[in-house]
Amino acid sequence: MNTEEVSAQVTLFRKRVDDLRSEIAKSVVGNREVVDGVISCMLAGGHALLEGVPGLGKTMLVRTLAETLSLTFSRIQFTPDLMPADILGTTVIDETQGGAKAFEFRKGPIFANIVLADEVNRATPKTQSALLEAMQEHRVSVGKRTYQLDEPFVVLATQNPLEMEGTYPLPEAQVDRFLFKLHVAFPSREELHQILDLTTGGQPDKPKPVLDREAILAMQDLVRQVPVARHVQDYAIRLLQASHPDGPDSPDLAKRFVRYGSSPRGAQSVLLAAKIRALFDGRFAASVDDVRAVVHPALRHRVLLNFEGEAEGVKTDQVIDAIIKAVPEAVPSSASRATQAGVGVN
C-alpha cells in the first residue's frame, strides 16, 4: 500500500464515518461526543459504558447505531434476576426429525455484533461477570465448549448514576474492559428543540444502514495501522503514570484522592481512540491533541477514587483535568527515553 492508497483509505474512512454520523443524527440529536465515542469504541473493537440519567437517549443512541449498521443487534435488559445463561445462552435437549434427542446450545443475546446491556448495574455481579470473557476475549465458554463471537463485537452498556438502590456497581475488572465510559449529558435548549421537532412531528426519517460488517472490519483494521509518534505515545504514558497517586508527574489531587490509577489498558484505549480521532480528521498520525481529547472517556472509569475522594465528592474528571494540567506535552529527549524504557505499552 502506497501513500496514495493510504490517503484514499483515510478519505474513505472519513466518508463512512461522516455517513454514519449523518444517519445517527436522524434519530439522535446532539451528543456529538457521545456518538463519536460510541463509534470510536466500535471501530477500536472495544466497548462503551454509557452513563446518564434516564431519558437522555442512551438506548436510542445504541439502537440507532445498530440500525445504521448492517450488523446483528441484541438488547439485554439487565435485572437482578437475570442469570448468566440468559445472556450467554443455554444447552437444551432438542429432538431431531428422526426423533433422536440431543443437547443443543442455544446462543444467548450475547451472540450479536452489537449488544446493548441496558442498565447493566442492575444485574448481580455473577451475571455481570458473564460478560467478562465475551468482552475481553470475544468468545463465550459454556460448559466444555467455547463459542467465538462474531466480529465486530461491541458491548454498549448503559447505567443510571442516580438510582443506586437495588443496583450492583460493576466490579473494577469489568469496568476496565470498557474502552470508554461516556457521559450522556442533558441536551441543550437547541438540541431539545430539535428533539421535539423530530419526535412530535411527522414520521421522521429512519436511519438506514450505511456500513456493513466488512466495512467495519476494514475500518477497524485501518485504525490499527495509524502510527503514533514516540513523543505522542510518551505523552499518553506519562498521563497514565500521573493518574497514579505515586506517579512522577502526579498532581496533588491525584495524590490525595486517587486510590488506584489507570491500568495499562487505559493507555491502550487512549492511543486507539487517538488514532481514530486522527482518522476522523483525515490525518495519518495521532497527535498529542488527540490524546488529550480522549483521555477523559478513556480514563475516567479507570481512575479509582479512595474513600476520602468519594466522601469529598471529587469527580474523576477533575482528577484527569489536573493530570492533563500537570503533565507537560514534552520533556527533554533523554527523560523521554527513560520513560519509554520504564513502561512498555503494546
Next chain:
Amino acid sequence: MSPTAQGVDRICRLARQAERRLRTGRTLGVLAQSFSAALLCAIAIVALRKLGALSESAARALLAVSAAPVVVAAVIAWAWRLPEKAGARALDRFHGLHDRLASALAFAEIAEADRTPFMHAAMADAADTARSVVPRKAVPIAFPRAFIAVGALSAALAGVSLFEVRRHVPLAHAKTIDAIEMAPDDLQDVKDFLKQEDQRESSDDTKAAVEEFNKLVDDIAERRLDRTEAFRRMEVLEQKFLTSEAVDKKALERRLEGLGEDLKKAELSRPAGRALADQDLAKAEASLRELAKKMRSQEAPVDKAKLDELRQALKAAADERQKNADTLARRRDQLADEILKLKEKMGDGGGTDEERSLLDKKKEELERLDRDTSDPSKKNEQRQALDRLDRDIQQAAEDLLRDLGASAQDLDQGAEDLNHLQEQQMTQQQKEELRQKLQEMRELLRQQGQGGKGQMLRLKRFARMARGEGGSRGESANGQDGDGENGQQGQNGQQGQGQQGQQGQGQGQQGQGGAGQGDQGKSAGQGGETWVIGPNGEKLLLLSPGSGQGQGGPQAGQGGEGEGQGKPGSWGEGHDPNVQGKATASKMGTEETHVEGADTGQGSSRSQVIQGAAQRGFASRNYRKVYTEYHQVAEESLAKDDIPDGYRSFVKRYFQLIRPREQP
C-alpha cells in the same frame, strides 16, 4: 532525494530554526532576569562604593562577580536541552497542524524499511503542510518584560553612578599637641616679672637666661608647648640657674667671715674686717679702698706700728688661707686613699649596703673638697674672685714690708675683687629669683594640670571678673563647675556671703575744745570681711579694718562731737562744733565760685572699696591703693617671719590673684 525526504529535510530546518528562536527567547528571558538581578547588585555595589564602604578594587571585583552569573545564565539558557522536538511542536501548535511536523520528524528517525505506509503518508502530509509554516511567526521572540526592569535599573545605576564618590581622604592630621595652658593673669604676672628682670643690670648669661625664660613664657602663651615639652624646657632652664649656683654659698660665707676676723685684728683693716664678717661686701670694698688711700697718702703717713700690725693681720689671714688650703688638700688626699681602699675592699661583689653608703659619703665629701681646692677648672667665678682676694691680701702683706705703694695697690686690687664678688652675688641673687619664679610657674602649671580644664575656665572667668569685664556676682556665684571636675570645689564655689564690716561706733576720746580740730574718735569698727570667689571655687577672704565713725562727746564741758571717717587702725577725725569762728559778716561782699571736684582717691571706705572690687573687679584706683598697702604688709611679713615655703607660695599666689588690674 524524494519529495518526501526533501519535505522532511525542510521540516528539520524549520524545526531547528524554531528551536533556535526558542532558545533565543528563553535566553533573552533568562538574560533579562539575571541582568536585573545583576543590576540590583551593581546598584548596591556602586552605592556602597560611593559611600566609601567599598574600595575601588573590591567594587570592581564585586561588579565582575555579579556580572559573571549573567553570562553564565545566558550560556546555560541557550545550551539547556529543549523538550523533544520542541521546534516542530511549536510550529505544529501555532499552525494547528496537530503534530504533523513533529510526528513526521519522529517517523523520519525510523529506518525507512520499518516505516509503514501510514508513516510515509504522514511524512508526505507534513512535508506538504510545511510549506506554509513560518517559524518567525510560530515562535516569536518576545521582548521580555524583565527588560523594562532592566532599563529602569540601568537608569538607576546611571543615577547612582553620577554621585560623587565619597572619598575618605585621610586628613593630614597635623600633629597637634595638647597644649599646656596658663591663666592669662599668671602669664601676665610672669611677663611682668621678667620685664623687671630684663631691665635690671645683669650679666650676659643672666640676660640670656631671662630671654630664654621669656621665650618659654611666650611659647606657653601661644600654646605651642605641651606639658612634657614645657616641663622639659623649664628643667633645662632651671638647670642653668642651678649650675651657676652650684657653689657652696655657706663655704664662701665662712671664708669671708674668717678673712674678716683676721682683718679685724689690725686697727687699719678693722672696718674692712667687720664689713667682711657681716658679709657686707660693698662696705668692705669701700674700707679697703679707704685703707689703700691712707697708705698712699703722703700727707698723713700711717703709723709704722699700725702698718706692722696690719702686716701681721694680712699675713695671718694669708697663712690661715694657706693652712686651710693645705688642710683641705691633705684631707682630699686622705679621702682619695680611703675611697680607693674601700673600693678594693668591696671588690667586684659590690660590697654591703653600709660600705656603699660610706663610699657615697666619701665621694660627696671629696667632691666638695675639690670645689675648695685650687683647681680653677672646678671653681665658679665667685670662688675664683675670692681666691684672687686671698692672693691680693697675701701680696699686700708681702709688699707692705718693701713698698707701701705696692701694698696699697694690692689692697685696691682686693677691693676690686670684692666688687667683682659683689657683682657675682647680685647676679646669683637674680638667678635665684628667676629660679624661684620658674618653680612658682611650674607649681602653677602642676596645679592647673590637676585642676583640669574646668579650673582653667574658672581662672579665666575670675580674671575677667577681676578686670571688671562682666560677670556679676551672680555669675561668680554660679561657680558651680560646668564640667564637674571637682565637685567639692564646685560646692565650695558657692557665693560667699560677704560679711560687711560693721560700721564701727567710735566714741571720741577727747575733744579738743576750741582747737578747731575734731575729736580723734578712735575707730572701733570691727574689721570687715569680704569673701570673693577664687578660681578654684574657693573663698578668698578680703580683710579690711572696719571704717568707724567716731562720735566723741566733749568731756569737761568742752566735749566736741567728733565725726570723721575712721581709717583703718588710725584715729578718727572730728571737730568741735563749739569752736568755730565767728559768723561771717553778712555785709561783706561775696563771690560765687564754682569748684569742680577733683578725684583725690579718697572716697569710699576701704571696706566699700574691697566690696566694690569683689563686685566689679580689681580695676579701680582705690582698690589699687588698698591692695598696695596690704601687699606691702604681706611682703614684709613674708620677709621677716619664718613661713614655710609652701605657705609662702600660697600667700604670694593669693595676692597675685587679687592684684589690681588695668582698667578695661
